[in-house]
Amino acid sequence: MSDINANGEVNGTLTGEAGFGDYVSLLKPRVMSLVVFTALVGLLVAPVPVHPFVAFTCVLFIALGGGASGALNMWWDADIDRVMRRTRNRPIPSGRVQPGEALGLGIALSGLSVMMLSLAANVLAGALLAFTIFFYVVIYSMWLKRSTPQNIVIGGAAGAFPPMIGWVCATGSISVEAVLMFMLIFMWTPPHFWALALFMNSDYEKAGVPMLTVTHGKRVTRNHVLVYTILLVPFALAAGFTSIGGPTYLAISLALNAGFLWGAWRIWQRDEATAEADGFATEKAVFKFSLLYLFLHFSAFLLEAALKGFGLGGW
Amino acid sequence: MALRTEHELHQRRRGRNVGLGLVLAAFVVLVFGLSVVKVTRGDPMQGFDHVVRPEMAPADPATGGNG
Numbered sequence: 001m002s003d004i005n006a007n008g009e010v011n012g013t014l015t016g017e018a019g020f021g022d023y024v025s026l027l028k029p030r031v032m033s034l035v036v037f038t039a040l041v042g043l044l045v046a047p048v049p050v051h052p053f054v055a056f057t058c059v060l061f062i063a064l065g066g067g068a069s070g071a072l073n074m075w076w077d078a079d080i081d082r083v084m085r086r087t088r089n090r091p092i093p094s095g096r097v098q099p100g101e102a103l104g105l106g107i108a109l110s111g112l113s114v115m116m117l118s119l120a121a122n123v124l125a126g127a128l129l130a131f132t133i134f135f136y137v138v139i140y141s142m143w144l145k146r147s148t149p150q151n152i153v154i155g156g157a158a159g160a161f162p163p164m165i166g167w168v169c170a171t172g173s174i175s176v177e178a179v180l181m182f183m184l185i186f187m188w189t190p191p192h193f194w195a196l197a198l199f200m201n202s203d204y205e206k207a208g209v210p211m212l213t214v215t216h217g218k219r220v221t222r223n224h225v226l227v228y229t230i231l232l233v234p235f236a237l238a239a240g241f242t243s244i245g246g247p248t249y250l251a252i253s254l255a256l257n258a259g260f261l262w263g264a265w266r267i268w269q270r271d272e273a274t275a276e277a278d279g280f281a282t283e284k285a286v287f288k289f290s291l292l293y294l295f296l297h298f299s300a301f302l303l304e305a306a307l308k309g310f311g312l313g314g315w
Numbered sequence: 316m317a318l319r320t321e322h323e324l325h326q327r328r329r330g331r332n333v334g335l336g337l338v339l340a341a342f343v344v345l346v347f348g349l350s351v352v353k354v355t356r357g358d359p360m361q362g363f364d365h366v367v368r369p370e371m372a373p374a375d376p377a378t379g380g381n382g
Contacts, residue, residue, distance in 0.1 A: 017327055018331070019330055020331045020335070023334075051352050053348055053349065053352045054349070054352055054353075057348075060345075119349070
């Protein structure tokens, strides 16, 4: 091979060639962990039992589909990632992975995950996964992200599909429970993300991404956090009255929604001077709470399903 | 100066190749396992083996039984 010169440089840079870990990081493993958890819950709370090995395969390929869309997102957004400090060290902007490699990996894994999910579960689950990848890459990354400050609202749908796909893997159809699990994540994404945007000094402005905090200011963002949190509550509570809910879920959900509403209300009441004075303490606390909010809601679905095994749980 | 036969780049390449090999092996195991589960989980299956077996014939609604 002639791609190493006398100084140990590779093609002029010290990074040059990607390691295995670089390809793994193209798949956004941290995002995948949320996909794995919510898809698994969707699959386990469904009323149709699934063979453990099939369930494992389904969750694996749902996660791989999510990872593939992450790779395609990194391929498309390489120019933005190069500008922003947070993303500058990603495999493509740092030069370790060529854009074409990420594109190839993304397309190959998309095809593989959709095909394998269709075979392992059913065609509807595979089609939903294909739509999720399309939605995240084309609708969110290519279209909305750079054109509207509401990008995160509609783009949040991509992250909301996994529990629905998990449910469809087990049942073969979409029902009200699957829709409510979707809506729970869909409506949760905006207040969760905007709470973060209020205290994160990101370089979206420099990168030309129209984030709400940049285009309309933080006052408007605070209003949006409150409104979207209020809109989220009915969906979270409604799930408690379906077959995946029950008194335990409803009690947990009521407490969590009260906490989230209280946090959103406090964010809404504050102005920039107050927030900066205490280092955005409330915004940071609400952001952390929002992570707990989603995790505990889906854990409560699991708890209800587990209780049913002992003749408890459900209505 | 001694010629370095093992460059850091080679280690990275080996890591990549081993990683890919493991992923492919895991995929083979996965497809095999999935096939076993799919084949053994379904309703009891009987293959055609040139022997007449009345229980394989579709139910006759007139008699309420097979054949």
